[in-house]
Amino acid sequence: MTQTCLTFRDLTLGYNSHPAIHHLDGAIRKGSLTAVVGANGSGKSTLMKGIVGVLKPMAGGIIRAPALRAAYLPQQSELDRSFPARVVDLVSLGLWPKRGMLGRYTKDDRDAVSQALMAVGLGGFEKRPIDTLSGGQLQRTLFARVLLQDADLILLDEPFNAVDAKTVGDLIALIKHWHGEERTIMVVVHDLDLVRQNFPETLLLARQPVAWGETRETLKPENLLRARRFHEAWEENAPWCEPDEHARGHDHNHHGHDHDHHHGAGPRAA
């Protein structure tokens, strides 16, 4: 008996009427740990933005499990590092889902902040101004904030960029710990070896899903080759995606990845 955390129904996301995610169907199981891989421009970050709700779907939709709490670590943070804040101020933002705009931070909250920093190996960094952190330290600080958000669904967009090998190890351990706590996790990763070693499931994207399922199966050479052939550029005069044509494309998609049964379209994935 598995519950779904997210269900994508014919989801199309994009910019200026050009799709970056095209007719995605499927579901994310509760408690699953999924790597999202694909070439540049294949729609990985767009999918993350769609799930967290900062980008509205152009068509279709995402059905979230009721009362789902999501934490999102974006690839390009809009964090203002020159803002006069300390590490503890930045991490404390993670208390927002719990305390909201007006709730007072209690002593427990402050302890939780310290523990979160401890968990990412930044114990004692509380008072450091954020503009003195290195790139990797900042990334770990943001992980501590995700930790504090205590979310059911954790979305990490290329969290290992510019992070040294030891820290990647630490962060992977943290992700596995979350996985052990039955949280649902999706991580955008480029390092396929890292994916093979640590992620049970993988979604391979090339605007459309190329393959989706068990990692070893998904990352087969023929799938990777198909993903690589994907044409990154928009075509200014690409024909409009019409409903009937889309139905054809749709079937074609399913044909493309019908080996991963447990990810079938929402209604059929009972």
Place this chain on the structure above:
Amino acid sequence: MDFLYGLFIAPFADFGFMQRALFGSLMLSLGACPIGVFLMLRRMSLSGDAMAHAILPGAAAGFLFYGLEILPMTIGGLIAGVIVALGAGAVSRFTIQREDASMAAFYLISLAIGVLMVSIRGSSVDLMHVLFGTVLALNDEALTLIGGIVAVTLVSLAIFWRALVAECLDPLFLRSVSRMGSPVHFIFLGLVVLNLVGGFQALGTLLSVGLMMLPAAAARFWTARVEPMCVLAVLIGSASCIAGLLLSYHASLPSGPAIILSAGVVYFASILFGTRGILRARIIHHRHRTA
């Protein structure tokens, strides 16, 4: 002792208009300076200036219909400011244009309308009143208005503090956990307009932004945290008001520019001597710790 009394206390003790000016300008500092800190931290320092110009047509409309009366001019300025702030904010939020460009466009249009309206009726002396204000002629009506504006500002800041900090520090994060992002931005712009309008009777539309920005810019050189920065900005603003009023009294200078120039002196002193200023950075650079 008598000399010091005569220099610092007597002007305020002896003259009602000086007491009012002091009271009004100190209240203004209390509200406007923290707003200035956030304007600066959001890199909108010049937007404050733009907003100050944008208020002009509203104030001019009030002036056109009611003459040099505080209430209609204030309400007019408020309406014009809100229209420009909302318009520019909306354009930047919902189109690809950034806020600096949309703000420039809106305020220039607004300023042109304002100058046009003032020139239809008034002489250039009237224009000078609107542009440069008269802190020494604050009446009860004006003081009440400033008091109300300060109260609204401080209460709003207390309520929206966390959201405002989050929106400055990491707007995308705020959007991912809450819908407060856009509302808080507009509330903040509203507070900017409110405080500029509050300041314009005292300091004029052009200089009211000075009491907002200069203490904030000076405070940036002393601390690396927001809360002390706001407190320090208020203190610097208040000190500038006192110094400016005394200067204007003793040297018979116009009070608005005297206040702003006092803040300017603090600003330059902070650049040089602040804990994060030039001299300190130079000296510390010669020495370093082992880790």
